[in-house]
Each structure stands twice: as C-alpha cells, then as structure tokens.
Amino acid sequence: MTFLIIFGGSSFEHEISIVSAITLKDKIKKHNLKFVFVDANRNFYLINKENMKSKYFANGEYKKATKLEITKGGFKYQKGFFKKDIFVEFEVAVNLIHGRDGEDGKIPGMLEFFDIKAITPNIEASVLSYNKVLTKDFAKLRGVEVIDYEIITKPKTKFVFPIIIKPARLGSSIGVSVVKSQDEFNYAFDVAREFDDLIIVEPFIKGIEEYNLAGCLADDWIFSKVEKVEKKEFLDFEKKYMDFARKESETNEIEKNLIEKLKENFKKIYKDEFENALIRCDFFYKDGIIYLNEINPIPGSMANYLFDDFDNVLENLAKNLKKEKEIKIDYEYINKIQMAKGK
C-alpha cells in the first residue's frame, strides 16, 4: 500500500514529529511511503523520500519542496504555465503530528472534512486525550482508575509534597515538574503556565510502576508487547527523547495476569472512541490497581518498536478504517416552508 505520512505541525512537539517520520521511513519496509510536511507556519510541503533527514527541516531547505494545498480527497499542487492540478496519489494517510494540530483535533477534522482516509484519532478522541482533565473524566466514565488530581489556577500552599505539576494540554512531559517543597512550587507553576492556562497537580506516588501498551481495533484487536518503563525519578522531555537507548519491552518478565488486565483496560478506553487510531495507553500500577496515566493517540513513531510486525499492523488497520456516517440532505424542510408560504 501507499501511505501518506503527515508530520510536523505548529506544535511544541514539531521536532519530535520530524524524528518520528524519519524513524518510520526506516521501519516500514513492505509499504510505499510519501511524506507531507506541515511547517511551523502551517504550509504543506511534499517531501521527497531522500530528503527525509532532520537537517533538511532544521536549516529550512524544505522550503524548496513542492507546496501543497489540502482539498477534497487529498493534497494537490499546480504545475506549469497552465497551472494544471496534480493530486498526490496515495491510499491511506497517517496523521503523525504530535501535540497541537495533530492531537488537538485540527488535522483529524480536516482529514474527515476533506474525505481523506486516514489512520488518525477523530476530533472527539483527540480532544479527550489532549486535555488531561478530560482524559481523567473520560477514563472514570469508562470504569478505568486514574490518579486523583486538582486543578490549580494560581500558586497556592498546603500541598502534601512531593507532587507532580502538569500543564493540562501537552504531551511528552513538556512543562511537567516533580515538586518536593513549597519553595520549588512557584517556579514549577510558572514553567507549566508557559504552556497552558489550565494546570493540574497530582500526588507523586513513590514506587509506582509504569507500563505502556499500544494497539488498535482492526479486523480484530491488535496489541503490542507491554513496555515496562524503567526510569529514575521522572523522565522529562529532554531525557525522554534525547535518550536513544531507551529500554525496550521485555514482556516475558511481566506477569501474564497483569498483561491481561492492561489489555482489558486498554479496550475500555479504546472502544467506540479511538477507532481508526493506533494509540498507546500509559498505565500506572500499584498495590494491584491499574491507573490510566495518559492516552497517546499518536504515539512517537507510532510505537512501532513495540510490535513484532509493524508493516502488517499498519496494513490491517488501514484496511479496516471506518467511514463517517453519511448524512442525506434532501431539502425537505425548506421545501415544506416554501409550500407553506405558497411559493
């Protein structure tokens, strides 16, 4: 199949998305890939495969690539003196924009509006996973436990330290701090406020374990290996992404029973909400209880490293994408009014 990878975006994770796309270029072997880059100013560019190198974007060379417009069914550009419309050919698009644009609903909405078949969370799923307050509420509604939290609107005292302070609407641990004392609090609050006006605080629970599980519903449920996240105190943005030697999963060391429970919780979250997306759920585990930490509706490099046959996962999902409900518009109501008016 031919996949069109859409990456970049006006997002704090713009650069992560570029790295994600470059990684996929190497990891996807069976399928043909094309690349659409969304630059910081939200222009679309068609990027040749051989130019898929991080430097090409960092130094602005990408501006020489063919500029595209989004339109019904896909992307196009105009060629030659007669400005002939040329459409980029592909079968299924992949929304690989992390953070704003990709995960806040903008690109998902545009893909649906322009009737572009795509592996992507839909708008509602995006909004629910983008805002941590909504994620927690949604998880509770689905019968999945979450860590308690408090919304804070201004610096305040009387926390039981240590706590974690997070901007509500960002992924990749950006703007997140572990705070151990009131002294540290104000600075951490200001850092978080740089990224969002909605700030939440959670207790920092010592000795809590973290497990990641990716998957999707294609012709049937597909689950990745379970990744146990080994970390020191806390992985911040830089550590998380600069660390190329991040430990891979060793599912066989994890209890079968726990894996089954993680899958059950994953299904509760995914079902009827994340269809058409390949997501990664990050869970906490302590004293026999599984908590949802966050939903990554577009995980880094699509969490390909957690799957044994990623080519196949992608193809299976692509072949089982669900379409938006059709709405028939017959002007029955306006015709009735016209009749009533005797016109």
Added chain:
Amino acid sequence: MTFLIIFGGSSFEHEISIVSAITLKDKIKKHNLKFVFVDANRNFYLINKENMKSKYFANGEYKKATKLEITKGGFKYQKGFFKKDIFVEFEVAVNLIHGRDGEDGKIPGMLEFFDIKAITPNIEASVLSYNKVLTKDFAKLRGVEVIDYEIITKPKTKFVFPIIIKPARLGSSIGVSVVKSQDEFNYAFDVAREFDDLIIVEPFIKGIEEYNLAGCLADDWIFSKVEKVEKKEFLDFEKKYMDFARKESETNEIEKNLIEKLKENFKKIYKDEFENALIRCDFFYKDGIIYLNEINPIPGSMANYLFDDFDNVLENLAKNLKKEKEIKIDYEYINKIQMAKGK
C-alpha cells in the same frame, strides 16, 4: 465591519443553517456581510447576497456560484486564463454551521489552522457541547447542576417512565423522544440510533421550567434577555423550527434573582472555554435549582432576537477575539542531536 458568514455543512441541521444565514442577512444592518456556503458534499461557494434565498440552495442553483478553496488567511478562487488567485476580502468570519462540521470541531479547527479570525467556538468547546455526555461532565466539573442520565447501549427495561431518550451528539432535538411506556421505548430507541450510537436517557420531569440565555465575553460580559420557553410537552425538531411564531422573551416577567443566578451559571460554563463564541445556554429550573440542559455554541441565527442591539454585540465580540498561543519552533532539539552525532 465586513463579516463572512459560513453556513450549510454536512449536517442534519444543514437547512437550519441556511435559514439562520438568511435571517442574519436581514437582522444585521450596520455591517457588511459576505456568505460562504458549504454544500452537502463539503464544497465551498461564494454566494451573492441577492441569492440568499432558501430556494436557491434547495434547487441546486448555488452550484453556479463561484467555488472557493480554504487556504491560509481565508478563502480564494482562481480567475481567468492565467488562474490568478483572488482572495475573498473580509475582516471576521462567523461560523454559522449548526451540528456536524460547525459544532463538532471541524470548521473551528480549520479556521484556527488557517489563521482565519472568527466568531466560533474552538475545537475543545465544540466537542464538549456537541456530545451531551461530555457536556454534563463538563458542567459538573464547573459546579453547574445537570439532570441525571444513563447511557444505554441496547434496548432495556426497568425505567421509571416517563423518560426522554436522546442521541448524544445532535442538537435541535433531532432524534429525541419522550417515552411514556415500555411499549414506546423500542421504537424511540431505534429512532435515536439512526443518528448516533451513543444514546442517553434522562427522567422526564413534569413542570420543569426552561430558560435560555445567550451571551459572550467581549470587552466585558454581554448577556441577552432571558427567554422563558413556553412549550407543550416537548418541542421536537419540526415543531421547534417550523413554528415561526416562537414566543419571544419577556425578561421583565422573570424574577431578577433568577436572572442573576442564570448569568452566574452561564459564566461558569463560558469562562476560559467558549471564548470567541456567542453561545446560548439552555437551562432547566425547578424547586430553586438551576440545571444546565444544553450548550448551543452556535445558536440558531446567533440568537440575535434575544439582543437589543445585535449589530453592536457582534462588533464588540469581533474586536475582542483572542488568538491562538504562538509556538516558536527553533529546531533546538534537532540541532542538539546533530551536534551529538558530530555532524
């Protein structure tokens, strides 16, 4: 000012949106209006003001109008042999698409993506008001009461009748039924299922009063008159919209104290979530308690009939629109990797 009214959409309320736009054409006197129609297939058309008649859309004549493409900053078409780009000139767009596309986040996301200044709910606000389950959760989070509900996934028994059955994701009372007995239930359930897979049931509370209040936060809070909705048992879609003689508000008959309480509840819902939108909150009132029924983030004809000086409200809001946070992308992270690699 020149406003660009965007209406139509692939929505069960497509025709309502046309009527809304035609109504605004007559109600807005001080400002210049232009019109962009989104047809059932999601093509954009620039509609001449003199063609703003419902028949023009119902009989397909609109297809002769100039087709537009959405692009950075607005809408454009190409003119003449040399296909010169012509941009539609306006100052502020108004998202007037009710239901899908307008209120589910698609058009709001596109307007933000393409940096088009607009009176519209944003994506998150759209999703929260589009899905009634999320609306109720959100209201509770904000300290506003709602009527209890139950999500039902298949026909079941054991309700205490009468109940109201609603598809979760539609406005304008479409697919909503009042059910008085188990006999009526299955049919009503099937009707609702035609519109959404997510169905909710609420108790039907006799003698509950309904009050609508529209408003926005511009340079300061702007509130409409309070409309007391006089209805028989229940206004379904047809009754609600075919009834041109719908009773207008008579605020002076409503207790001052109640009006103040409604405004307080409106503010709790609107603040930091519905900015840039002119919304109408529909409240219930019984035994001294105010309940949020639903949020209309794009009310019919912008609820203009509830305002004394609608031209002024629109202008005030348009002049106080908030822009999306800017994100600076400096390729610091990629440059670090390049450095680390020694390239």
